[in-house]
Amino acid sequence: MPRVLLIEDDRAVREGVALALRRQGHEVALAVTGEDGLILLRSFRPDVVVLDLMLPGMPGLDVCRAMRALDPTLPIVMVTARGDDEDIVVGLEVGADDYVVKPVQARVLQARLRAVLRRAAAPVGESGIPRxxxxxxxxxxxxxxxxxxxxxxxxxxxxxxxxxxxxxxxxxxxxxxxxxxxxxxxxxxxxxxxxxxxxxxxxxxxxxxxxxxxxxxxxxxxxxxxxxxx
CATH class of the missing domain: 1.10.10.10 (Winged helix-like DNA-binding domain superfamily/Winged helix DNA-binding domain)
Structure with missing residues (x-):
């Protein structure tokens, strides 16, 4: 199963989401800060990142920029508070592939992760003919x-x-x-x-x-x- 890096400072959200993902068979690495997330990015080598925008220390938007610079193809799903329209737009501009709003519903997040991982594995269903x-x-x-x-x-x-x-x-x-x-x-x-x-x-x-x-x-x-x- 794909490896997920979850960067979230809210303990309840972090543990709840991690539990739901592990029940689905994912290997999950957890980080509380953006700085720790960037370290884990190099050592854990995730298939997809779930990134909260409201983080202590390094802001989530800066973390997204840094991750996108390190790996242009890494799928990133950002988590944002409901109604933070400006943050959503900026997050998408700096490289997030999709987003979910809090409170995070496990089934919604899992559907988003499946979709971004499918896109990463096969961006378009081509016929296989070299062209x-x-x-x-x-x-x-x-x-x-x-x-x-x-x-x-x-x-x-x-x-x-x-x-x-x-x-x-x-x-x-x-x-x-x-x-x-x-x-x-x-x-x-x-x-x-x-x-x-x-x-x-x-x-x-x-x-x-x-x-x-x-x-x-x-x-x-x-x-x-x-x-x-x-």
């Missing part, structure tokens, strides 16, 4: 799950890669945010459009897209996003 698609100076290796621009590799988190693969598979087609939530995050009913918008912004930055006139991923106001037709 590299080229769009201008952007190359997408759909079999090897690798992206380069101007010959240089572009390091993408699983959700960013899935988003790019989904959009680029149908150039010119407009995808609504809900369609992208279902395709990329597997959120059928309770999806949050902020996941999509934050991921698009991160993806554009990593691809070196001009913020005002992106070449590849276009915003269709009032509808969603489309990949440029080539």
């Amino acid at each position: 590299i698609d080229t769009y201008g100076d952007l190359a997408i290796d759909r079999a090897g799950l690798a992206v380069t621009r101007q010959g240089s590799p572009v390091a993408l988190a699983p959700s960013e890669l899935r988003l790019l693969l989904t959009l680029s598979a149908s150039p010119g087609q407009v995808f609504s945010r809900q369609q992208l939530l279902e395709a990329v995050w597997e959120h059928s009913y309770h999806g949050d459009a902020r996941l999509v918008d934050a991921c698009v912004r991160r993806l554009r930055v990593k691809m070196g897209e001009p913020p005002r006139e992106p070449r590849y991923i276009h915003t269709v106001r009032g509808f969603g996003y489309r990949f440029a037709a080539w």
Whole structure:
């Protein structure tokens, strides 16, 4: 079973979540502070991180940035207090793949973890046929799950890669945010459009897209996003 690193300073939440995850067969490492979490990241080598944003010492957002810098592909699910909309948006901007709100429901968290782990293991259900698609100076290796621009590799988190693969598979087609939530995050009913918008912004930055006139991923106001037709 996947290994989970849980970083949470609230003892009751930490022990309750850890118990639920262990009952599901996960190996769980616990940290109370962000600093301890970063140490465990190197020694425990988790498959997924559950990160509380409100931590003593190093803030959760800074921990997320540091983890994303150390491992661009590591799935991170952040935990936030209900109603902290600004923190949710910023957390998604700095690299979290998904989030749950407190009080944490074990079944909701487990569903989120299964989804992010599936995305990390197989970002898109491809046919297995080796194929590299080229769009201008952007190359997408759909079999090897690798992206380069101007010959240089572009390091993408699983959700960013899935988003790019989904959009680029149908150039010119407009995808609504809900369609992208279902395709990329597997959120059928309770999806949050902020996941999509934050991921698009991160993806554009990593691809070196001009913020005002992106070449590849276009915003269709009032509808969603489309990949440029080539």
